[in-house]
Amino acid sequence: MDDMAYEYRKQARRARGYIALALSMLLLEVTAKTPVQMWVQIAIWVFLAMTLWRLVQNRSGHLLITNSRMEVFRNGRKLGTFPLARITAARVRRRVFGNDECMLVLADGRRAFLPPEAIPPAERLCEELHARGVPLA
Template identity: 40%
Template sequence: MMMDSFEYRLQARRPANYLALGFGLFTACAVLLAQAALWAWVPVGLYLAIVLWQLMRNPSDGLSLRGGSIDIYSDNKLIRRIPLAWIRSAQIRSGVFAPDECTLLMSDGNRIELPSAALPPARRLKRELQARGVSLA
């Protein structure tokens, strides 16, 4: 049976970072209107530089499930490809105040921790892995 592919990406260009840019610009305008001292521009300038750098670089983390394997991406590069046939089971934990975690238990006894930045929401990941025959521990 042919399974549709699934892909999840988390990029820097998302609404939260554009909101952070707006906050930085608002703060810069407030510092300008207040005619604040030069030292007040240092943290505002650093904050804006970091946000703009992230938006320009647009790093992307994620995973894709296709063709019988899991591909893990970090900073727009493929870092690992794991065949689904090698996976005995998966442990997926979702935290209230912590990021979701996924540990793959391999048929050779090894454990592989997937990077949390690359993971979709836990419920979706469980559904996608189960649809591809990976049992959940």
């Protein structure tokens, strides 16, 4: 492994997911004991279903940047290895709503988009790429 590697891991099962699960279960308990309108119960069930779906899916991402290469993983599978010398530019876009985006422009003209699960905060990603000599577009 090269010196000074930067590693970023992200997993869907985080504290916020379990807090949302506990909140939805608490709301269901309260609505079971007090009379509420049907649409309120439906909204809580939808929220609970979405929370459970996210926890079950458990999407994960992993990004490893060394002085010579970048490795990208999603859900435990290696998606690719990009030698830094073959990356002509990186475009990092910070979005207000939704996930940040990162596109790599390779020397042969191809473009590679990093999966949202493997993208660290935009500022940190830009710092790491700049420190390793990858031009930012």
